[in-house]
Structures are given as structure tokens and as C-alpha cells.
């Protein structure tokens with residue numbers, strides 16, 4: 001026999017006899033049967049017991065069958081209700097359909113017919129539930145996909161932000177940042193062109209200092225409309241988005257979509273960054289404004305940091321140079337020696353077509369090349385007579401000490417190296433490392449000539465200055481032994497200007 005025990009049936013009727021015969025019939029077939037004499041009792045039961053199907057009479061006291069069907073639908077719209085009535089009317093039929101009744105049986109009800117109806121309903125319900133699960137599965141998949149898409153977009157966003165931050169933190173000059181702002185803006189918001197304008201409050205002007213995109217070497221003059229727009233952005237301190245430009249607002253008609261974002265540093269407007277779409281269907285949206293704002297904010301703090309850093313850099317250099325000045329003051333003969341070495345080194349470097357960065361290093365290292373003498377006692381450093389071997393060894397430590405002092409700050413790696421090797425000889429017999437030929441950094445080779453020339457051409461504690469012609473002759477003689485021949489040649493060429 002089929003196990004029907006999990007099939008629970010509720011029969012609702014005010015006629016006791018009907019309840020009894022249906023109960024007996026279904027129980028005999030193994031079903032679990034509940035009975036109720038009206039709608040109120042039925043609802044009470046449904047709330048407590050899991051029912052598979054409810055058969056109900058229509059005309060009952062307290063709550064009739066249709067009201068019951070309505071209540072059941074509100075409580076659990078998956079519970080099927082079958083209505084049984086002796087007098088089916090069109091009106092009743094329509095109401096039953098409205099109330100979600102799934103079947104309609106005419107009294108006197110044949111019990112076999114009730115069972116058939118039940119079986120059909122259970123089967124259809126199974127399919128319905130299956131469909132429901134399937135639909136939910138599809139919806140779940142769709143939700144998952146949407147979630148996934150959203151995640152990808154978020155990850156993309158986070159990556160963009162990270163890149164913006166990284167890009168700015170790797171910039172070490174303000175100008176580098178201006179270029180990055182426009183490059184990033186152009187790329188991130190997919191603009192055809194991005195421009196950075198610096199704002200000058202005194203004369204209310206905007207000067208473009210960096211641009212990226214279609215017109216890298218400069219665009220047309222700012223139109224009055226664009227200038228007005230910039231002033232508006234600065235006044236309101238808010239980005240401005242011209243989604244669709246029709247030329248009516250004074251902005252060049254060539255521009256299809258336009259964005260202007262202010263860049264402020266410490267509450268002061270520094271400038272504005274613009275992005276333009278010049279062709280195609282693309283139009284900027286709020287998200288683009290959001291990205292541009294992020295870029296300009298990061299740029300602002302990077303510029304601030306660099307300004308701070310440049311200040312610190314200058315401060316440190318001044319501090320170190322003050323040490324050199326004190327050092328030179330100890331020995332009246334060496335006064336201004338470092339400054340002159342820096343100047344001569346710079347002149348040779350220029351003649352040798354050194355890059356600007358190298359010239360800066362020459363200037364820095366020239367000024368500080370002897371800073372290591374700070375670590376040498378006065379009685380050795382200022383000794384008027386000949387040095388003993390030990391004393392000379394002590395003096396020879398100054399390039400390494402100097403490099404160490406400068407290197408401690410961790411800022412000037414190249415400068416440190418140049419200082420360390422300014423007493424190396426071209427033939428490898430110098431100090432501290434005995435480097436040879438082009439193994440000695442070029443800028444050290446330059447400083448070496450400048451240093452030797454100035455030392456010989458000025459008075460020293462232990463001797464008078466040498467006559468100029470003799471100094472030049474000694475330098476010439478040192479070609480290939482103490483000095484780099486190329487540097488000597490260049491130096492001799494410019495010597496009359498020194």
C-alpha cells in the first residue's frame with residue numbers, strides 16, 4: 001500500500017456526517033486527516049499543523065468557505081483549497097477563482113472524486129513548487145551575476161584608486177605631478193584631452209602648465225565662456241560637468257563633453273583640471289567627476305608633500321653647508337674653497353655637456369665634498385708643517401666620513417658617491433677605494449680637478465699659493481695619472497675663465 005501518511009488533508013464542513021465519512025475514508029487509505037466545523041476552527045488548525053490540501057464547504061456559520069479560502073491565501077498562498085457546494089452559482093464560482101481556490105466539487109461529493117482531486121492537486125503542486133525552485137534558482141543565478149559584476153566594477157574602482165595613489169606617491173617633483181594629473185585624468189575618465197591650468201589670484205589668470213591627449217603642445221586660447229566657467233568652479237569650489245556641449249555657453253563647439261575640477265591646496269585654489277571629449281558618443285557622467293575629484297585631491301596632497309619635502313631638502317642642505325662654513329672658518333686658508341670647487345666643477349661639467357641633474361649634483365657635492373673634515377682634529381687639519389704618515393692617513397679618511405654624513409640622511413645616494421671618490425686617482429693610486437679610470441664616477445673625476453686646482457691656486461696653512469702657470473702645468477702633468485685626461489683637456493680650455 002502507498003504510504004499516504006505524509007499527506008495531510010483538512011476537511012471543513014458544518015455537517016458532522018460529512019466530516020465523519022471523509023475522515024474514515026481517507027484514514028483507511030492511510031492519509032492523515034483533520035476536520036473542522038467552520039472557517040475559524042480551520043484557520044486555527046492550519047496555523048498549527050502542516051496541511052497539504054483543504055476541502056471546504058461554502059455555507060458554514062462563523063466563517064464561510066470563501067472567506068476561509070481568502071484567509072488561507074493570505075496566510076499561506078501555496079496551500080491549495082478545494083471548495084465543495086451543493087448549489088454552485090456563477091457568482092460563487094467567480095469568487096472562488098478570485099480567492100485562489102484550485103478546484104470545485106459539487107455536492108453530494110463522491111469520496112473517490114475527492115481523492116482524485118487531491119492527487120491531481122498534489123501532483124500539480126509538486127510541479128509548481130519545482131518551478132518555483134527553478135525560478136528561484138534562476139533568480140539566484142541572476143543575483144549572483146549582478147553581484148559579481150558589481151564586485152568586478154568595485155575591484156576595478158579600487159585598482160584605479162590604488163594606481164592613482166601609487167602614481168602620485170612615486171612623483172618627486174611638482175612638475176611630475178602636474179603631468180601625472182593630466183595623464184591619469186585622461187586615462188581614467190577616457191577623455192580625449194586633459195589640461196592642468198594654474199590659477200593666479202593677483203591677475204585672475206589661468207595658465208596651462210601640463211596637458212595630455214590630442215593636443216599635447218598646446219591648445220587654442222581660453223575662450224571667455226571657458227574662463228567664466230573656471231571662475232564659477234573656483235567661486236563655488238565645486239566641479240562642473242557640461243554633459244552635452246552645444247556651444248551656447250561659450251565653450252568651443254569642438255568639445256562634446258567637458259569637465260572642470262578645482263585643485264585646492266590648504267584651502268587655496270591652486271588651479272583647475274579639465275577633461276574634454278572631442279569626438280565620438282562618449283559623455284562624462286557623475287562617476288567621471290568623482291574620479292577626477294579623487295585624482296585632483298590626491299595630486300593636491302602630493303604637491304603639498306613635495307613642497308614640504310623640498311623645503312626639508314633645502315633645510316638639510318643649508319644645515320650641512322653651515323657645517324662646511326664653520327669648518328672653513330676654522331682654517332682661514334680654506335675659506336670659500338668649497339664654493340669655488342662647486343663653481344669650477346659646475347663650469348667643467350657644463351663644458352662636458354653634463355645633464356642638468358648632474359650639474360645639480362656637482363653643485364651639491366662640490367659644496368660638501370670636504371664636509372668629512374669635520375671628523376678630523378684641528379691639530380692635524382690646521383697643522384702648518386708637514387704631516388706625519390699617521391696624520392696623513394687620518395686626513396685621508398675625510399671623503400669616507402663625508403659620504404657617511406651625507407648618506408645617513410638617505411636622500412643623496414649619488415651625491416654621497418661623488419663625495420666619497422673625490423680623491424681617487426685616475427691611475428688607481430688614490431683613496432679611499434683605489435678606483436681606477438672610468439671606474440671612478442665621472443662627477444668625482446671632475447671635482448678632483450676642480451679641487452686640486454683651487455687648493456694649489458690659494459694659500460694654505462703650510463704653503464703660499466702657487467703661481468697660476470705652475471698650477472696649470474701640474475694639472476697638465478697629472479693627465480692620466482692623477483686626473484682624467486678628458487676632464488683636464490676641458491678644464492684647460494676654460495681655465496682662463498676660472
Ligand SMILES: [Fe+2]
Pocket residue numbers: 369370398422423451
Ligand atoms: Fe678633499
